[in-house]
Amino acid sequence: MRIERVKGELKSLRRSVEMIDPSVQSSVKEILSDVKQRGDEAVSQYTKTFDGADLSSFFVTEEEKQAAYEHVNKDVLRAIRQAAENIREYHARQLEQTWMMTKDDGTILGQKITPLDSVGVYVPGGTAVYPSTILMNVIPAQVAKVERIVMVSPPNAEGKLHPAVLVTAHELGVKDIYKAGGAQAVAALAYGTKTLEPVDKIVGPGNVFVAAAKREVFGHVDIDMIAGPSEIVVLCDDSANPSYVAADLLSQAEHDERASAIAVTTSNALAENIRDEVERQLQQLPREAIARRSIESYGAVYVAETLAEAVEVVNQLAPEHLEVMTKDPYLLLGKIKHAGAIFLGEYSAESVGDYFAGTNHVLPTNGTARFSSPLNVSDFTKKSSIISYSKQALDQNGPLIASFAREEGLEAHARAVEIRTKEGEV
Amino acid sequence: MRIERVKGELKSLRRSVEMIDPSVQSSVKEILSDVKQRGDEAVSQYTKTFDGADLSSFFVTEEEKQAAYEHVNKDVLRAIRQAAENIREYHARQLEQTWMMTKDDGTILGQKITPLDSVGVYVPGGTAVYPSTILMNVIPAQVAKVERIVMVSPPNAEGKLHPAVLVTAHELGVKDIYKAGGAQAVAALAYGTKTLEPVDKIVGPGNVFVAAAKREVFGHVDIDMIAGPSEIVVLCDDSANPSYVAADLLSQAEHDERASAIAVTTSNALAENIRDEVERQLQQLPREAIARRSIESYGAVYVAETLAEAVEVVNQLAPEHLEVMTKDPYLLLGKIKHAGAIFLGEYSAESVGDYFAGTNHVLPTNGTARFSSPLNVSDFTKKSSIISYSKQALDQNGPLIASFAREEGLEAHARAVEIRTKEGEV
Structure with a gap:
């Protein structure tokens, strides 16, 4: 390990952002558009090709989850449960509240906090298994009160997910677990298929294909950061x-x-x-x-x-x-x-x-x-501004608003105010 | 205007997201890499080509700002000032606070709120002038206590910005106004040039070139939404x-x-x-x-x-x-x-x-x-988690943490805990 004295331009210490390989990008685009068009059928096909699994059903059954408990060590289960409790306690502090402010002239302004309707959590498969990732991605969404949380994860060649993944999901009460990975899973979450309703946001880590796919669907749905x-x-x-x-x-x-x-x-x-x-x-x-x-x-x-x-x-x-x-x-x-x-x-x-x-x-x-910030509860809610003006407030401020609108050349904006006030002649 | 009875699948009412034209994307990429390499020189050249302006200096002078007041109507100025006050008052409510929680075993957990160091605000030029955009983008950053706020805006053929833009910026105390627009301005903000230090986040509306450029530099710097x-x-x-x-x-x-x-x-x-x-x-x-x-x-x-x-x-x-x-x-x-x-x-x-x-x-x-949410003060701050464990807390929870780490196959994670606790034998 090298030892170096700090000197000169500290900025040179920064690491630069890595670019996505264009060949990955183009094959991801192909997979996305294929799943968008052919839905489950395309997902099945990619799962067979990439994961070697021939699935009869996409969703994990209750029996699979129950059976998984036999393969998870008791100490690990205790750790998962205690960690989940700690994570829930910390994240509960992050939940923002809707607020309002009022003024004497009748004006009410506010900010409404609403949970997202639905979120997809990507859980990597393969040899390395990270139940902690499930806790860290699912619990903030639950604290935010997201109604529908779907997990996706690539199955092994036998069409199975790792027991620790299933147990962790079950401990958290995640019901829908869709067996698919890679860009095809991201596409299914973003566009929906016959068996999977689309979601509004996709979170969770993945390989370069997952990262590239998330970047592509961003805008159509929201995503977390690309790690x-x-x-x-x-x-x-x-x-x-x-x-x-x-x-x-x-x-x-x-x-x-x-x-x-x-x-x-x-x-x-x-x-x-x-x-x-x-x-x-x-x-x-x-x-x-x-x-x-x-x-x-x-x-x-x-x-x-x-x-x-x-x-x-x-x-x-x-x-x-x-x-x-x-x-x-x-x-x-x-x-x-x-x-x-x-x-x-x-x-x-x-x-x-x-x-x-x-x-x-x-x-x-x-x-x-x-x-950027750590993943947090506000990543699973969004804000809406609230504006409520009284006649008194509009009468009083209408002329200023209209002159501002006219300065910007937007006459209809000015008239929308004047039609409601004594200035109105339209 | 058509009148239609609501029926059937409501989802079909949603408008789809528009894609960026690939030819725009490729010329934007070229501009970005050119400015990244040649800096101010490249910006000058594009400003000459696209805006027809031959600038001797990039930055607006104090004299230009003062002179601009002569061209702005008094009512408009009053409207700008009152609006600024209202916007500041509302956004002040959005400022998040650093918090901590403590536990009996000595654990302290928290969330620290820190303003971004620097922000660039893009202000469109041309015939339509929107002082309100300056208020809406600059004030939340100021409320967040961002130290450095730079405005960029394309000059007209005489190398000038619109008086209303200059007056609004001056009213808010924005010091640095860099005369450049388009992808070249976004590149200058993201990568920096000899005369312009780079920023950490770029906000503000713009044409397709600006939008495409923001999308490209995203990750290297943060951006607001693409409108x-x-x-x-x-x-x-x-x-x-x-x-x-x-x-x-x-x-x-x-x-x-x-x-x-x-x-x-x-x-x-x-x-x-x-x-x-x-x-x-x-x-x-x-x-x-x-x-x-x-x-x-x-x-x-x-x-x-x-x-x-x-x-x-x-x-x-x-x-x-x-x-x-x-x-x-x-x-x-x-x-x-x-x-x-x-x-x-x-x-x-x-x-x-x-x-x-x-x-x-x-x-x-x-x-x-x-x-997504309206632009708000939290867009100009970021969070850091705080974790402070006592010896007591680590002794008590160490075995669970270690067993969780081993389940994920990460031995060094387990040992980093055990080396500090009585379990430690390393």
Whole structure:
């Protein structure tokens, strides 16, 4: 792991956004238009081709869900249940309220909060199974009171989904689980098929085909952010324990070769200890190969002159996950402008937030924490403005409104006011 | 204007999303990459080609702003000032607060609200000048406490911007106004040039080139929604005044030939009166030709059997603007699920919200009110999750977190917890 002194233009530290491969884009477009036209039939065909599954029915049955419980460890089930409770408790605080304001002249203005009607949650299939993803995507939608939540996930060659996926969905009360993955599942959610009603928003992670398909259908339906590779930055001074720092860097690096794990510190000695600890712990990891490639390609320890400079580095990186292991982490909270999730203190390992604490693990990647937020309840509601004017309010303000409209050359706008007021001559 | 009885599949009423012309897309891509590489030089060149202006400097001077006041009518200035005050007052209510929750075991979880660092506001040039657009895009960013707000707008052939644009910007305290438009302005905002620092988010309406450019740079920076043609739906029963309904339909229709103006009513007699009033008022409008084409192509009066059916039509249309002119409009507020702005009662003309009341006029079009919101203060802030665990909390929950991580095959995640707790043996 390289150690580098911070200097010069900090902006160069930012990672650039990756582009979607044009060949992926064109095959995704083909799949989308095929599913739009032929519906379930096209989905069946792609599921056979890509997943090797010949399905007689798209939907998971109640029996399948019940049977799945036999294959899930009791401790894992306890963890899922406790995590779900924590996530629900945290997200309940995010629910916005409809409000109104009134004025003496009879004016009422307001903002109405309404849940989306329907949401589709994409759950990746294959060898890696992430029940936590289901919790993080479904629970905020439930807290928002979305009426219809559909899950889609690609089946294996036997036409089955992983038991942990089924159990998690069942624990949350998700009824409709449609067995399909890839661009074909995104198309089915966006356009609908004979068996699947379309949804208004699609969330959840997926491979490049899923990401490209979501980008294509955006506008027709809403989507969540397109997730890039995962990132962690650990901001630490000489009070930090290098083994903890190293362990957390590696918990990020084991995700993906393209994951990025960076420590920023004011201490040369700590920097060296972190590097040594990373190497020591790396050798003991089952996913050593992946983690090592990530550390070699995107890992670094940056040494800053001052804590202020270190914070500036963090803000430039705008990391998905930020851990602060300094003497008084709360002192820095106000200075941290850009980070998806901020973990404060030495016991706040990133895993705590990934699985359990209650905050969402769907976070802005690739520096988009500069302008994006963690997945949250407001992503599953929308606002409507409310305007209610009295005759008194319109009489009083009508002339100003009309002159503003005429300045913009919109006569009918002016007349719509004047027809209702004493000025009206139309 | 056609009158139609509501029947059958209501979904067919929805308008479909328009696609961007591929030739526009490819020339936009070229402009973007050219500006990314050559910066100001490329912007200058495109400004000469497209706007006919040969600029010596990109930025509007203080003198230009001051001189502009001579060309703006006093009533208009009063209207701009009062509208700005109303907009600021309404949007102040939208500002979210950072919050925290604590638990007995020492856990602290929270959500931090941080303004974006910088925002670019696109203001269209040409013959139609919309000072109201500046108010609606700049004020929410100011309320959010965005530090740097840059305006861009294409100059005329003399290298000048419209006085009303300059005055409005000056009234709001916008300092940096960069004279450029089209895709080249979007590129300059997204990538930066020698004279213009890049921004984190680009908002504001524009022609197809601007829309296509915003779509392309999305991900690298954030953007607001891509606006489609404007829409109004007036929901009315036999208590409604047909002249008011007609006037409001026309205030929408005069915007654009592709604008859509629809009345939904339970009364046959009212439907006919609205049609006749539309024709009568149409003949007196300066923008009659545009409004007539809009009414002929996209205008309609739908007659529903019941108010409940009429509301269902509204929810299917998910209009940008909805006016409710019924005996008791508040009775219907809870039933209205999808609308960008809801105008209640006969004195709440759409113009009131377009210019003056305080709500935002940047609203979701083309049925996207199903999942999108009016432009608001939260569009200029982002959230960061806060997680702070105590040793006690980690000791107690560590085993569950570790077992969850192992279920997902992520050993390093489990170890990052165990290294800190009594379970730790690494």
